[in-house]
Amino acid sequence: MKVAVIYHEDFGSKGHSVLRPRIKPSFEALRRSGLLEGEDVQVFSAEAAPLSLVERAHTPEHMEAMKAESYNRMYHDVALLSVGSVLKASEMVAKGEAERSFAYTGTAGHHASPGSCWGFCYYNDVAIAISNLRDMGLERFLIVDVDPHFGDGTRNFFGDDPDVYHVNFNHQESSNFDDKRRNHDIGIGFDAxxxxxxxxxxxxxxxxxxxxxxxxxxxxxxxxxxDDYGGFELSSAVYPKMARIIKEACGERGIVFVLSGGSVPDVASKAIPEVIAVLAGR
Known part of the structure; x- marks a missing residue:
């Protein structure tokens, strides 16, 4: 199998109010695209992440806050389901069951630090997935964060870890590369x-x-x-080109796309199937 797509209908009905409108329309567009008709691209259902894995990544105080505050509690279950989606997507790639994967989510993760969160994020799905993959024997990871908002939570997890190379796009006007700690911050401004x-x-x-x-x-x-809320001025044509650049750079190494920010159904309905098509070699 070339691409595993991890999905759950709760992402579109119970996900964060800003993020969920794009989920069902984009998945229906994926079905209409014809990509799911063969065996190259297959859909799998997300399952909630084990609390033990989440608790290992986040502080007890953070876990209690996610369960106790009414606003957080509203999205707690779908946040665990979102982490579970990324866990499944990454495990399938690590085990060789899929060459690449695309994880739908109902909440985001890159603004979630060990002890805090903001920006529609509750648990850091990628950090939890990497911890799980390290249990499986993997050691070194590349994270390419193309969301226009700085992934501060992910940096707080891996900023001092030389076995995680973190590329982080953002709105700043300047860039910085720390070779020792493998942190690459890329500021391209608000109107890129x-x-x-x-x-x-x-x-x-x-x-x-x-x-x-x-x-x-x-x-x-x-x-x-x-047309979305992030501040860059990209067109829909950019996303398959982006996926192709990343795919070619990775070569035979596995790729896990994790859905993050974005709210506009029309944007998602074009971008997501086209990204998955590139991952499938179409």
């Missing part, structure tokens, strides 16, 4: 267009592919679209 984004992404992936990673996580926020 397709040409700027793709040029900088290509250069960043040329650098990152030299790192001996085993799996690449792509934190995919389509809030970077000009």
């Amino acid at each position: 267009d397709d040409e700027t984004f793709l040029r900088v992404l290509s250069a960043a992936m040329d650098m990152a592919k030299e790192f001996d990673f085993q799996i690449c996580f792509v934190i995919f926020g389509h809030d970077s679209h000009a």
Whole structure:
């Protein structure tokens, strides 16, 4: 199997109020695309992440806050389901059951630190997945966060871990690369267009592919679209090109796309099937 898509209908009905409108329309667009008609792309149902894994990543105080505050409690179950989606997507790639995967989510994760969270995030799905993969014997990972909002939570988990190479796009006007700690922050401003984004992404992936990673996580926020809320001025044409650049840089190494920010159904309904098509080699 080339691509495993992890999905659950609760992401579109019980997910965060900002993020959930795009879920069902984009999944229906994926069905209409014809990508699911063969065996190359298959859909699997997400299951809630074990609390033991989540509790290992986050502080007891954070776990209590997620369960105790009414606003957080509203999304607690779907947050666990979202983490479970990323766990399944990454495990299938690690086991060789799929070459690449795409994890739908109902909440995001990259603003969740060990002891805090904000921005529609509750638990750091990628951090929990990496912890789980390390239990399975994997050691080195590449994270490419193309969401236009700085992934501060993920950086708080891995900023001092040289076995995690973290590429982090953001709204800033300046960039920074810390080779020792393998942190690459890429600021392209609020009005970045397709040409700027793709040029900088290509250069960043040329650098990152030299790192001996085993799996690449792509934190995919389509809030970077000009019609979405993130602030970049990208068009829908950029997303399959983005996926192709990442795929070519990774070569034979596994790729896990994790759905992050974005709210516009029309944007998601075009971007997600086209990204999955690239991952499937179409």
